[in-house]
Amino acid sequence: MNKYNNFGLKYKTARKEKGISQEEASKNVTSRARLSRWERGEVTMPFELVLQLLKNINMSYADFMRDDSEKESHFLARVQDLYIDNKTAELKEWAKDLLAQYHQNTNHREILKKAAIIANFYLDLTNENLLAISDARKIELQLEKIETWYDNDIIYFGNVQLLLNPISVYHLSRNINSSIYDRKNEVNIEYAFNALINAACVLIKSNLVKQAQEVVKISRKLELPGYHLLESYRLEYVEGLLAYAQTKDDKKLQILFSKLAVLPSFDQLLSDFKFGFSQVVEIYEKNSR
Numbered sequence: 001m002n003k004y005n006n007f008g009l010k011y012k013t014a015r016k017e018k019g020i021s022q023e024e025a026s027k028n029v030t031s032r033a034r035l036s037r038w039e040r041g042e043v044t045m046p047f048e049l050v051l052q053l054l055k056n057i058n059m060s061y062a063d064f065m066r067d068d069s070e071k072e073s074h075f076l077a078r079v080q081d082l083y084i085d086n087k088t089a090e091l092k093e094w095a096k097d098l099l100a101q102y103h104q105n106t107n108h109r110e111i112l113k114k115a116a117i118i119a120n121f122y123l124d125l126t127n128e129n130l131l132a133i134s135d136a137r138k139i140e141l142q143l144e145k146i147e148t149w150y151d152n153d154i155i156y157f158g159n160v161q162l163l164l165n166p167i168s169v170y171h172l173s174r175n176i177n178s179s180i181y182d183r184k185n186e187v188n189i190e191y192a193f194n195a196l197i198n199a200a201c202v203l204i205k206s207n208l209v210k211q212a213q214e215v216v217k218i219s220r221k222l223e224l225p226g227y228h229l230l231e232s233y234r235l236e237y238v239e240g241l242l243a244y245a246q247t248k249d250d251k252k253l254q255i256l257f258s259k260l261a262v263l264p265s266f267d268q269l270l271s272d273f274k275f276g277f278s279q280v281v282e283i284y285e286k287n288s289r
Contacts, residue, residue, distance in 0.1 A: 007050065012039035014064065015057050019107020025056045075114065076159065083121040084268065091122040095130050102135075112138065117159045124162055136163045143172050149179040151188050158195030166206035170215065173199040177218045184222075193222050193231055200238045201276065205283055209245050216242065230269070233260065237273050241280055248284070253277055 015025050026035040029052040030045070037043045045053070054064055082091050098115035102108055116139055119130040131139075139160055146153050154176060161169050173196055180187050196219040203212035216238055224231055233256065240253035253273075260270040 008038035008041055008043075008045065010064070011050075011053065011057075014059055015039075017108070017110040017113075018057050018059075019105065019109070020057050025053060027056060029053050029056060076117070076155070079118055079121055083125065086125060088122060088125050091118055091125070092128075092130065095119045095122055099130065099135070109142070113156060116163055117156070120160045120162050129163065131163050136165075140164055140168050144168070144175075146175070147179070148183075149176050149187065149192075151191050154187065154191045154195050158191070158198045161198055161202045164202075166203055166208055166211075169199050169202050170208065170211040173215045173218065189222050189224055190228065190231065193219050193224055194234070196222075197231075197234050197238050201241065204238070204241050204245050205280060207245075207283075207287060209242065212238075212242060212245075233266070233269065237276075241277065244277075244280065245284065250277070 015022075022032045022035050022039075026032045029035075029049055034043065034045075035053070038045045051061060054061060079091070082094075095115050095118040098111050098118065102111040102115060106112075112135065116131060116135070123129050143153075143157055143164075157172060157176070164172075176192060176195065180189075180192055196215050200212045200215045200219070203209070203215060216235070219235065236256050237253070240250070240256055243252045244250050257270060257274065260266045260273070
C-alpha cells in the first residue's frame with residue numbers, strides 16, 4: 001500500500017474515532033462503496049473529494065496530515081509526567097472527566113482510549129481501577145479485532161495492559177508478534193519491544209510465569225536496531241523479575257540496581273524498577289501465605 005492509498009486507512013481511523021458511519025461520511029461526496037474501497041487502500045480519491053470527506057467528519061486538512069505519533073507523544077508525555085510526580089489526584093480527575101464524556105457518547109472511542117491510558121497509570125500507582133468492567137472489555141475487543149498492528153496500536157496496547165485480563169494480554173502479545181513478523185520495516189520495533197516487556201511484567205504480577213517467559217522470548221527476537229541501552233536494561237529487569245518469581249532469589253535484580261545506581265542519567269529508571277519490584281514482592285508474598 002503506497003503513501004497516498006494509506007490516506008484512506010488514516011481517514012477510516014479518524015472517522016471511526018469520531019463515531020461516524022461510512023454513510024454519513026460519504027454523504028453528498030461519493031458512494032459508500034467507493035469510500036469503503038478507498039479506506040481499504042484499493043482505490044485513490046481525488047484531492048477535492050478528500051477535503052469534502054474531511055469536512056463531513058469535522059476534521060481540518062491540517063489535523064488530518066499531522067503526525068499521529070507526534071500527537072500521541074505529547075499526550076503520553078503529560079500522563080507520564082503526572083505519574084512520575086505521583087500526582088494521583090490529577091490523574092484521577094482527568095480520567096474520570098474523560099470517562100464521563102465518553103459515557104455521554106460511547107461512539108467517541110478516542111476519548112475512551114485516552115481515559116484508559118490515564119486510568120492505567122493511575123492504577124499502577126494506587127491499585128484502584130477507575131474503569132468499569134464493561135469499558136475494559138470494550139478495549140479488549142477493540143484490540144482483538146486488530147489484524148495488522150501499527151505503531152499507534154502498539155503504543156495503546158503497551159499503556160493499557162493493567163486494565164485488561166492477563167490472558168488477553170498474553171494472546172494480544174502473540175498477535176503483535178504474528179502481525180509484525182514479516183513487516184518489521186513498517187513498524188517501530190522499539191515500540192513493539194517495550195509493549196512486550198510491559199506485557200511480561202503484567203503476566204509476572206498475575207503469576208503467569210510461563211506465559212511471561214514466552215513473551216520475553218519473543219521480545220528478544222525483535223533485534224532492535226542500533227544501540228538501545230535503555231531497552232537492554234528493561235530486558236535485564238524483566239528477566240530478574242522472572243528469576244525472582246521462580247526462585248524468590250533477587251540477586252539478578254540487585255546486581256542491576258547496583259549498576260544503575262552509579263549512572264545518574266538513569267535515576268528515574270532505577271526508581272521505576274524498584275517500585276515495580278516492590279509490587280511483585282508484595283504480590284508473591286501474599287500468594288505464599
